[in-house]
Amino acid sequence: MSKARIIAAAVALLVVGAGALLWHPAIAPVDTHAVFSHEQVARGAELAAIGDCSVCHTATNGQPFAGGRGVPTPFGTVYATNITPDPETGIGRWSEAAFKRAMRDGIDRAGHHLYPVLPYPHFTRATDADIAAMYAFLMTRPAAHATAPLNQLPFPLNQRFVLAGWNLLYLSPGPWHPDPAHDAAWNRGNYLVEAIGHCGACHTPHNALGAESSGQTLAGGQAENWYAPPLQSASPAVRPWTQATLADYLRTGFEAHHGAAAGPMTAVTDELAGVPDSDIQAIATYIASMMPKTAPEPVMARAGGDPHAAAIFAGACAGCHGSDAPMTRAGAPSLALSTVVNAPTPQGAIQMILNGIPWREGKSAPYMPSFGAVLTDAQVADLASYLRATYSEKPAWTDVPAEVAKARGSS
Ligand code: HEC
Ligand code: HEC
Ligand code: HEC
Structure with a gap:
């Protein structure tokens, strides 16, 4: 997003936020919690997994839910906080009511607005029972003493009250309703x-x-x-x-x-x-x-494409993605079936080349090496364009070099 747009956005929020400024009382800290049933904790664990709580709230190699991971946004970095039951640095002294308010309204125990990086515009639809189960799950995790780094946001977005304006404009609180037309x-x-x-x-x-x-x-x-x-x-x-x-x-x-x-x-x-x-x-x-029910038959690889890129592909990629490579013969789909190769933007293809798929110890999950350190920006761009020309019938991407530069800046 351009700087001018971010400044315009920030000013708009400042104005609406000042108008909407509402005071939210602190919810009194508590020292003891109810005893939670095993079923409730187990249900909370499942919901926390579907809600990705630990993905954002765990730093690289950090204790689960202890926070400290920086979540990048177009406006700056917001750090996920410690949601273990540590009484000083976590949510150990939060009542269930305080937790529910954070999940539903994006207001923390002390009454401050939380950034919508915490997906409360979605969690606001969660049922009371589900929020209670997630609370039970978090309150029974091992406590960690850890404080997240300060957010890196420009003025005035670093003023939490502007979020009062954001909520007024974009938060539609309220429960989820089933659609009787569906099963x-x-x-x-x-x-x-x-x-x-x-x-x-x-x-x-x-x-x-x-x-x-x-x-x-x-x-x-x-x-x-x-x-x-x-x-x-x-x-x-x-x-x-x-x-x-x-x-x-x-x-x-x-x-x-x-x-x-x-x-x-x-x-x-x-x-x-x-x-x-x-x-x-x-x-x-x-x-x-x-989802659509039908789609045109895919191309299964065409000859042609830029010869320099074809040579890089033959050397770096074909050992796995070539039509007679062991991986392909073992059932991996042709790149012609890949959504990233057929998507309207080259971002996915570029990210795949730069970052691959990380090795996950102890999991039998797909792995692809990263090529960000060995290929130049121009080679990455040529290779992405080559994949498009060879494995897709969709029109060529036009913005490939600029997207490579953007992806490099962020990785
Ligand atoms: C996309 C990243 C992301 C996900 C997913 C996420 N959170 Fe967060 N959460 C954050 C960030 C960032 C903050 C801090 C926001 C701020 O500082 O305003 C936060 C704050 C919180 C807070 C307030 C804590 C405090 O000390 O003020 C609670 C409670 C919370 N999250 C619970 C959850 C739960 C429960 C889940 C899963 C159901 C979850 N979060 C999923 C990013 C996330
Ligand atoms: C060591 C094997 C290996 C090498 C080398 C390799 N890849 Fe991959 N690649 C994989 C695996 C495994 C996947 C995930 C399974 C799949 O999608 O077929 C994958 C997925 C992809 C995808 C995404 C397909 C999808 O799921 O949408 C693209 C695009 C891709 N690779 C491009 C490349 C390019 C370009 C190169 C060369 C610079 C390369 N790969 C080199 C193993 C490899
Ligand atoms: C943190 C961001 C994020 C969240 C949250 C997320 N996704 Fe994704 N999803 C992605 C990205 C990025 C891709 C592209 C991955 C790739 O190219 O391999 C993707 C790919 C997919 C695809 C493959 C689409 C295709 O045509 O190849 C499906 C299906 C999908 N997501 C479903 C879901 C569902 C269902 C949820 C919620 C339960 C979800 N995603 C939540 C980021 C996300």
Whole structure:
């Protein structure tokens, strides 16, 4: 986003925030908590996994939920805080009511506004019972003494009161309602996607003030310079997704006709791996109901493309992605089936080349080496364009070198 747009956005929020300035009382600290049932804690663990709490609230190699991870936004970095039950630095002295207010309204125990990086615009739809279960789960984690670094946001966005304006404009509080036109599984999936999984935080386009654009739910968005493809009728997937293939992808991070979850989606599928199958099936039912049912036959690789890029591909990539490579023969899909190669932006292809898919110790998950350190920006751009020309019938991308520069700046 351009600097001018961010400044305009900041000024707009400052004005609305000043007008909307409301005082929120502190909720008194508590010293003891109810004893939680095993079932409630277990249910809270599942919801926390679908809600990715530990993905944001855990620093690299840090204690789970102890915070300290910087979440990049177009405006600056916001650090996820310590949500372990440590009484001084965590939420150990938060009552369930204080926790519920943070999840529903984005107000912390002391009465300060929280940045919507915490997906409270989604969590606001969670049921009382589900919020209570997540509270029970967090309150029974080991406490960690840890304070997150200060956020890096420009003035006036570093003034929390501007969020009063943001909430006035963009937070629509209130419970989730089932749609009687659909069955129980669809409704369960809709609830989990909207109220807990916050898939739209990445898969919905955002406006200049960082809110999800209304009327464009799951129409394709951005996450940390990755393109998060549409999960509805605009899906660029070459083989249409079905309920069964979506469930496979979400549970394992890999699906034989579409490929692997990479970038910010890897952490999402890692978390979903432990979630009960009925919930995965429900999410898949709901998403599949919005996806296109047919798609044109894919090309399976064409000759041609820039010869320099073809040589890099032959040396660096074909050992795994070539048509007779062991990986391809063992069932990995052709790059022609890859959504990132067929997407409207080159961001995914560029990120794949720069970062690959990280090695995850102890998991039998797909791995691809990163090439960011060995290829120049020009080579990365040529290679991305080559993938498009060779494996997709969609028109060439036009903005490849600029997107490479952007991705390098952020990685
Ligand atoms: C996309 C990243 C992200 C995800 C996912 C996320 N959070 Fe957060 N959360 C944050 C950030 C960043 C903050 C700090 C916001 C601020 O400083 O205003 C925060 C703050 C909080 C707070 C307030 C803590 C305090 O000390 O003020 C609570 C409670 C919380 N999160 C709970 C959760 C729970 C429960 C989940 C999962 C259901 C969750 N979060 C998922 C990023 C995230
Ligand atoms: C933190 C951001 C983020 C969140 C949250 C997120 N996704 Fe994704 N998702 C991505 C990105 C980025 C990609 C592209 C990954 C790639 O290119 O391999 C992706 C890819 C996908 C794909 C593959 C699409 C295709 O056509 O290839 C599906 C399906 C998907 N996500 C479903 C979901 C669902 C369902 C949820 C909520 C439960 C969700 N995602 C939450 C970022 C996210
Ligand atoms: C050591 C094996 C290996 C090498 C070398 C390798 N990759 Fe990959 N790549 C993988 C695996 C595994 C996946 C995930 C499975 C899949 O999607 O087929 C993947 C996925 C991809 C995808 C995304 C497909 C999808 O899921 O949407 C792209 C694009 C890609 N690779 C491009 C490249 C390029 C370009 C090179 C060379 C610079 C390269 N790869 C080198 C193993 C490799």
